[in-house]
Amino acid sequence: MDTTVADPLVGRLLDGRYRVESRIARGGMAAVYLAMDIRLDRTVALKVMHRSLAEDPDFVRRFIGEAKSVASLSHPNIVHVFDQGTDGGHVYLSMEYVPGRTLRDVLRERGRLPAREALEIMIPVLAALGAAHQAGMVHRDVKPENVLLSDDGRVKVVDFGLARAIEAGRQTRTGVMIGTIAYMSPEQVTSGVADARSDVYAAGVMLFELITGRQPYDGETPMSVAYRHVHDRVPAPSSVVPGGPVQLDRLVLSATDRDPARRPADATALLVAAVETHRTLPRDAGPKPAPPNTTAPAAPVPPANPTLVQSRTEMLTSPGAAAAPAAPFEGHGARRRVRPIWFIVGLATVMVAAIAGTGWWFSEGRYTTVPDLLSINISVAKAEAEKQGFAVKIGKPENDKELGEDKVLRTDPESGREVVRGSVITLIPSAGPLKIAVPNVVNLSEADARSKISEAGLTAGAVSRVPSDTVQRGLVLRTSPQVGTRVKEGGTVQIVLSAGQLMPDVSEMQCDQAEAFLRGKGFTPTVVQQTDDAQPGTVIAQSPAARAEITAGQAVQLTCSKGPDTGFHWPWENPQDPQNVQPGQALIPIPDVRFKRVGDASRELRTAGFKVHVRKIAGSGAVVAENPLGQAPAGTRITIWH
Known part of the structure; x- marks a missing residue:
């Protein structure tokens, strides 16, 4: 790491x-850069173009085109692009x-690799690369630095940084060399x-390079290396590391032919040939790998062989292949005899089996797709x-505003992603x-209360x-x-303001009770x-009037x-006085409640035979005053205040 x-x-x-x-x-x-996506809480790799390039509008357009093109690719061996954006000059x-490590790191550590491992x-x-080619994209910079070997054994191709749609032909004809000289084709x-x-x-x-530990050409300047790509032929690996499998010589020579028309048509065609080569290699094929940080001595490069090295894929797909024998292969002084037609048919069958077998591990068979488990119960999803x-x-x-509790909000990896079978899903x-x-807004003004409620969400x-x-009026x-009380985010909270203290209505209450x-x-x-x-001893007027705004401690009259001047007494004032008892009336005790x-x-009171009138004065659940008290005829209305 840098x-x-x-x-x-x-x-x-x-x-x-x-x-x-x-x-x-x-x-x-x-x-x-290594970065954390704080919105999705996941680690990402952030590729930021240099500021000098970001100031070039044409380059920025190509860069954005890269994001759109690569993001459309979905393949387990391609590093996924999640997002593209700008921040100021970035x-x-x-x-x-x-x-993990790059393939370049592995080569530095180990030198050349055994044939099968390569x-x-x-x-x-x-x-x-085949998936990209099928989608109309070209990588343009294939090299060990752009191949990642993850800690769990996956192989990933990264940095389709200058990939273009093949249809955008005018952009590929700018005359600008894009790529790395050591791996650049003659036409580039x-x-x-x-x-x-x-x-x-x-x-x-x-x-x-993987099987020899060195690049095919070296030179004092990049231009001298580029010259050799155009005028020389990549040597057979076995000429550099003697004892290498002849099958690998054929594969390398076919892929690196100077004439593009004589190479496999795309990476998928080369993949078919590579799988078949892998199938035919003996278990101990090739020389032992070199010690770390060493390379095999370079052998003299043989003269270019003018004979076309024809790949097995081309043999099977070329017109007339089913009716003609395979073309002979010439290379390393060895000549293969002509194979009969039954051999080609058998070879096709073997290749299909090889792709279905060996290829399974490197492509679809090893991988599966993360299912869509969103919005279903977490236990069911598990x-x-x-x-x-x-x-x-x-x-x-x-938390989520829309989705209820215990339902799957998201998965990591996300649904639809291709992952190794048996992987962990979170x-x-x-x-x-x-x-x-x-929030507690009691005793605040309405404006302050609204602000505090809003700040709480x-x-x-x-x-x-x-x-x-x-509570003072207006608060x-x-x-x-x-x-x-816990309320859903954005929920509504009603505000109740104090209207201030109002004069209680104590009319008709007994004076001693009203005063207390x-x-x-x-x-x-x-x-x-x-x-x-009115009945003697009851309130007949009050000042301030009932429900008038008042302040604590205010004087009240x-x-x-005190009854009428005629000397009339209410029937229950003195039950012992015969003149106060109406004929046929019986007085019964009034319960003190x-x-x-x-x-x-x-x-x-109702059980005792009285009518009941309830008045609210204090807002409590208990009776604070009662009138009348003592005795009264059955059916008399008794007023209680609470």
């Missing part, structure tokens, strides 16, 4: 989404992060033209994934909408007003739902007596009846 610490992008949040952790590598066009790609690396590389050197066969050439050069052979982890639930369940506690709703003895008395009640509320009551036909619960008090 250990540079002075990079200004390290530690920065790019485009408000990607937190750059460290720099992985730096190339001629771009730098690659233009970037967000890609799948593949922990092919087992090349086969998935060719499968990836001479005219800048590149197609699928140019990738085939580079793949052949890379295979040569059972279904395990049924399909996946190992399942349940991740930490995440299911992220939904925790449902985020629920927020209603909730919505302030309608406002109502009710009297309050304890929040309470909320609905109550403070501390008002003193308990913090008022200073005074009582005046007045002749009146109660006017109480003060301080009892309203419901219980009402039942007790």
Whole structure:
């Protein structure tokens, strides 16, 4: 990993989404960083083009074209492109992060590789290139630096950085050489033209390097190497490392023919030949690998063989192949005799079997697709994934405004991705909408309460007003739902404001009870007596009037009846006085229900034979006053206050 610490992008949040952790590598066009996608909580590789190139509009257009083209590819041996964007002067790609090493790292460490192992690396590389070629794309820069070997054994081709659709022919004819000189095809050197066969050439050069430990050409300058690609022929690997399998010589010479028309048509055709070559190699094929950091001595390069090296794929697919014997192969002084037609038919059968067998491991058979488990119950999803052979982890639930609790919000890897069979899938369940506690806004103004509710992620709703003895007029008395109640994010909270303290209505209450009640509320009551036909000792007037706005401690005057001047007494004032008892009336005791619960008090009075009138004054659940008290005829209306 690149250990540079002075990079200004390290530690920065790019485009408000990607937190750059460290720099992985730096190339001629771009730098690659390890980053965290904080929106999806996943590690990605971030490819950021150099600022000098980002200032070139034409280059930026090609770069964006790369993102769109490669993002459309879905193949297990191609590094996936997730996103493309810009942040100021930075233009970037967000890609799948593949922990591991490049093929170049392996070559530096081990030198040349055994024949079978070299092919087992090349086969998935060719499968990836073949998928791109089928989609009309050309890589243009196939080399060991662009092949990743993951820690779990996967092979991935990266950096289709200059891939183009074949249809965009004018763009490929700019005359600009794009690629790496050591792997560049003759036509790229001479005219800048590149197609699928140019990738085939580079793949052949890379295979040569894997089995010999060196590149086919060296020179003091890049131009001298380019000259040799145009005028020389890539030597047979066995001429550099004696004892190598002749099958590999044929494969390399076919892929690196200077004439594009005589190479395999694309990477898929070369893949077929590579799989067949792998099948025919003996288990101990080829020389032993070189010690680390050493290469085999270079053998003299033989003169170019003018005879066409025809691949087996071409033999099977060329016109007339079913009716004519195979062309002889000439190379390394050896000549193969003509094979009869039955041999070609048998060879085709063997090749199909080889692709279905050996190729299975490197392509579809080894991989499967992550199922779509979104929005279903987490337990059902787990059972279904395990049924399909996946190992399942349940991740930490995440809130979602739309999806209910315990349903699959997302999976890692995401549905539709191709993964190795038996891979681990992490299911992220939904925790449902985020629920927020209603903040405490009591005693705040309406404006401050609305602001605090909004800051909490909730919505302030309608406002109502009710009297309050304890909260100043205009301030929040309470909320609905109550403070501390957990409400769905964005939910509505109703605000109840205090209408201030209002004068209680104590009319018709017995004066001593009214006076005691008002003193308990913090008022200073005074009582005046007045002749009146009302029952003696009851409140007949009050100042301030009932429900008038008042302040705590305010003086209150109660006017109480002292009865009429005629000397008339209410029948139950003095039951012992015969003149106060009407003929046929019986007086019964009135239960004293003060301080009892309203419901219980009402039942007790009705059971005793009285009518009940209930008035609200304090808003409590207990009776605070009762009138009349003592005795009264059955059916008399008794008023209670609560």
